[in-house]
Amino acid sequence: GDSVTQTEGLVTLTEGLPVMLNCTYQTIYSNPFLFWYVQHLNESPRLLLKSFTDNKRTEHQGFHATLHKSSSSFHLQKSSAQLSDSALYYCALSPQGGRALIFGTGTTVSVSP
């Protein structure tokens, strides 16, 4: 079935360092939609960025990700982490678009001074 894998449960880093969160997915459909959602403490998840175009970089609020269908990956990156980036990050898959969103287990990012 369709699934999303996020390998890191917790990422801790120092402010100013780069961050990369891994996301891989499985689906039989050839045109999936991939998303990153961010959830700050005591808030609800909100969309950070999305993509459905193979090998095209998408950016928002200093974060970027590229959908690579060849490796079924959609890793999230940022060149310089800020304290305000501390949050829970979810990778999500919509296998056919317009259908249910399937979430990974999430990666907690903790940025310290």
Added chain:
Amino acid sequence: DMKVTQMPRYLIKRMGENVLLECGQDMSHETMYWYRQDPGLGLQLIYISYDVDSNSEGDIPKGYRVSRKKREHFSLILDSAKTNQTSVYFCASGTGTTEVFFGKGTRLTVV
């Protein structure tokens, strides 16, 4: 103003009691969702609704049922709540191609 509203925000119930969680949206979205969030498990889909009276089971439907009689309202019902249903429940609306909007969540404790 695009909004998903969940009521109540906090709820404590005894085991065996019935629970009703309500959700509304003002964006005329056809698709609405109920997820539960547990540490280490992420957001797990309970039910998805594609429109009025068009509901499908998600990954963990056991112990839950839903009702959608108006496009803007989607209810989650727990008949005879169990302690393992203690969780944070999120309602959401939107499509899988654009953006899904989440409510603020309901923190349910079953004792």
